[in-house]
Amino acid sequence: MLDWTDRHCRYFLRLISRHTLLYTEMVTTGALLHGDRERFLRFDPSEHPVALQLGGSDPADMASCARLGAEYGYDEININVGCPSDRVQNGRFGACLMAEPGVVADCVRAMKDAVAVPVTVKSRIGIDDRDSYGELVDFVGAQVEAGCDALIVHARKAWLSGLSPKENRDIPPLRYDVVLQLKRDFPALSISLNGGVQDLDQACALLETLDGVMIGREAYHNPWILAAADARIFADPTPPPTRHQVIERMLPYIQRELDAGVPLTAISRHLLGLFQGRPGARVWRRWISEHAHLPGAGCEVLTEALPRRMRPAAD
Numbered sequence: 001m002l003d004w005t006d007r008h009c010r011y012f013l014r015l016i017s018r019h020t021l022l023y024t025e026m027v028t029t030g031a032l033l034h035g036d037r038e039r040f041l042r043f044d045p046s047e048h049p050v051a052l053q054l055g056g057s058d059p060a061d062m063a064s065c066a067r068l069g070a071e072y073g074y075d076e077i078n079i080n081v082g083c084p085s086d087r088v089q090n091g092r093f094g095a096c097l098m099a100e101p102g103v104v105a106d107c108v109r110a111m112k113d114a115v116a117v118p119v120t121v122k123s124r125i126g127i128d129d130r131d132s133y134g135e136l137v138d139f140v141g142a143q144v145e146a147g148c149d150a151l152i153v154h155a156r157k158a159w160l161s162g163l164s165p166k167e168n169r170d171i172p173p174l175r176y177d178v179v180l181q182l183k184r185d186f187p188a189l190s191i192s193l194n195g196g197v198q199d200l201d202q203a204c205a206l207l208e209t210l211d212g213v214m215i216g217r218e219a220y221h222n223p224w225i226l227a228a229a230d231a232r233i234f235a236d237p238t239p240p241p242t243r244h245q246v247i248e249r250m251l252p253y254i255q256r257e258l259d260a261g262v263p264l265t266a267i268s269r270h271l272l273g274l275f276q277g278r279p280g281a282r283v284w285r286r287w288i289s290e291h292a293h294l295p296g297a298g299c300e301v302l303t304e305a306l307p308r309r310m311r312p313a314a315d
């Protein structure tokens with residue numbers, strides 16, 4: 001998620017769930033081809049399985065960037081066809097591409113030719129007044145024909161004018177029924193649903209019909225919802241770590257990053273929701289918010305922020 005997630009966030013989430021597939025935020029082809037490639041693509045080996053999401057619409061550029069992603073070791077390359085922001089529309093990528101199924105299909109084809117890892121598409125259910133089910137089927141059909149390995153559908157249409165991207169995250173209403181119908185019409189295609197999923201009960205219910213569930217905001221604000229995913233969804237009986245252990249395991253990583261010049265806040269901001277809904281959550285958040293930005297702040301900010309009763313005990 002742009003401006004929210006990054007490699008530090010993924011490292012942290014991976015300590016909570018070993019099997020959940022993690023995605024990068026959208027990275028534009030321009031940033032990779034003309035910018036600081038290493039900054040956008042580097043990741044820690046422990047982040048696997050991890051998918052790179054690309055924003056762009058030029059098939060040759062998308063293929064070059066997919067190749068770069070595969071060389072860096074990403075497990076999947078995903079195309080963003082869901083972002084509604086103006087900046088993205090001006091660049092002719094993101095959700096506006098739902099109106100150009102052939103362009104997206106050309107990208108899929110070029111990327112499939114370039115890499116061996118799966119190439120997937122994240123779309124909406126429609127845009128503006130182009131939101132008939134028939135148009136969605138045409139869009140999906142074109143991607144299937146081009147070789148798209150899986151589709152993730154944000155079950156809310158995108159308004160490209162009149163709503164801010166922030167408003168468009170909650171309006172108009174979610175339409176899970178459309179995604180479920182899509183699965184009936186494309187039974188051989190791996191289809192994941194995204195949008196509004198708040199807990200694993202809901203995810204498990206959707207997984208009875210669908211192939212995957214993608215969780216965005218809730219996983220960021222309340223990352224502990226991922227802790228039961230390995231057992232419940234991936235049938236891995238290894239017990240999840242405690243929250244306390246997750247912090248302990250973050251500390252060497254944080255020290256390494258601090259030594260490399262990364263400010264503590266760049267990492268600690270992702271940890272604020274760890275105790276969401278638990279005693280001490282407010283103290284945890286407040287302590288980090290008040291101390292992580294101070295000059296010289298280091299790992300001790302986190303150990304001192306741990307709710308006292310949690311320091312020695314398993315949580």
Ligand SMILES: Cc1cc2nc3c(=O)[nH]c(=O)nc-3n(C[C@H](O)[C@H](O)[C@H](O)COP(=O)(O)O)c2cc1C
Pocket residue numbers: 001002003004024025026053080082083122154169194195196197214215216217218
């Ligand atoms: C701050 C923010 C940044 C986002 N950035 C991306 C992005 O880079 N790529 C993407 O596919 N979706 C992005 N999204 C959309 C989410 O991936 C997701 O589709 C949307 O929030 C609905 O799912 P949720 O209800 O589980 O959050 C972003 C959402 C937010 C709130």
